Amino acid sequence: MFMLDEILSHKVQEVKEKQSLVPLKEIKEKIASARMPRDFYGALKKPGISLIAEVKRKSPSKGELRTDFDALSLARMYAKYGARAISVLADVKYFGGGAHVVERIANDSQVQVPVMYKEFIIDPYQIYEARAVGADAVLMIVRAIEPDRLPEMIETAHDLGMQALVECFTAEEAERAVTAGARIVGINNRDLQSFEVDLARSEDIRRVLPEGVVTVSESGLTCGADARKAEALGFDAMLVGEAILKAQDVPARVREFAYSYMGTQV
Numbered sequence: 001m002f003m004l005d006e007i008l009s010h011k012v013q014e015v016k017e018k019q020s021l022v023p024l025k026e027i028k029e030k031i032a033s034a035r036m037p038r039d040f041y042g043a044l045k046k047p048g049i050s051l052i053a054e055v056k057r058k059s060p061s062k063g064e065l066r067t068d069f070d071a072l073s074l075a076r077m078y079a080k081y082g083a084r085a086i087s088v089l090a091d092v093k094y095f096g097g098g099a100h101v102v103e104r105i106a107n108d109s110q111v112q113v114p115v116m117y118k119e120f121i122i123d124p125y126q127i128y129e130a131r132a133v134g135a136d137a138v139l140m141i142v143r144a145i146e147p148d149r150l151p152e153m154i155e156t157a158h159d160l161g162m163q164a165l166v167e168c169f170t171a172e173e174a175e176r177a178v179t180a181g182a183r184i185v186g187i188n189n190r191d192l193q194s195f196e197v198d199l200a201r202s203e204d205i206r207r208v209l210p211e212g213v214v215t216v217s218e219s220g221l222t223c224g225a226d227a228r229k230a231e232a233l234g235f236d237a238m239l240v241g242e243a244i245l246k247a248q249d250v251p252a253r254v255r256e257f258a259y260s261y262m263g264t265q266v
């Protein structure tokens with residue numbers, strides 16, 4: 001938990017600074033000219049498990065993920081080889097991303113799939129920021145958000161025409177997410193304390209979710225076999241970063257995940 005705590009206390013400062021530099025009113029003006037949101041929910045709901053491929057330069061646990069990192073060319077490859085959505089890290093300090101990186105990818109003519117703004121969201125201000133740069137969805141980590149603010153945060157995303165991928169670590173959090181109005185729930189397979197990955201644990205959590213909620217298996221999936229396992233467990237989608245980012249042959253690795261649906265082309 002230590003890392004998440006550190007990131008969150010940094011975010012409190014960061015959001016305060018941003019709010020004093022760029023008032024919400026200005027962000028809202030920018031939203032008026034942002035491109036129309038794309039259907040993230042629909043993209044994940046398609047038959048077979050959907051791949052959300054992640055653009056992430058580094059992570060606190062793994063450091064830099066590839067020497068020739070180029071966010072835009074990776075996103076283009078993801079879209080071209082079958083990812084149904086793209087997750088882009090907006091966090092600068094810990095993951096080497098940025099709102100401008102999301103903006104470039106979300107507005108690139110070669111990337112026609114929905115784009116998720118991956119940030120540690122603690123305040124509605126960040127949700128407006130996401131839409132202003134053209135994002136179609138935002139990540140919300142249940143644990144990072146004050147419990148009584150979660151419904152309002154999810155509603156803010158929906159009101160802006162975006163979807164929220166609401167991330168949980170326990171069954172209790174998953175239930176809380178659904179009660180708060182989540183339509184898409186992500187279960188993080190990586191234990192935040194031990195960094196261990198356990199797909200079976202995520203299946204236990206998935207079981208508490210009602211029909212109609214889109215479920216996403218997040219983190220630690222290494223290959224097509226893991227994708228099929230997640231699919232067999234009933235997940236609608238999976239979120240994959242490292243396994244793709246570390247691959248020498250990115251298109252082949254993307255295909256391996258994206259084409260896992262009974263071996264057919266997506």
Ligand SMILES: O=P(O)(O)OC[C@@H](O)[C@@H](O)c1c[nH]c2ccccc12
Binds near residue numbers: 056167188220239242
């Ligand atoms: O790189 P991986 O193990 O395939 O995981 C991707 C994604 O699930 C992970 O980056 C992630 C899941 N939830 C997060 C919250 C913040 C930052 C990162 C994450």
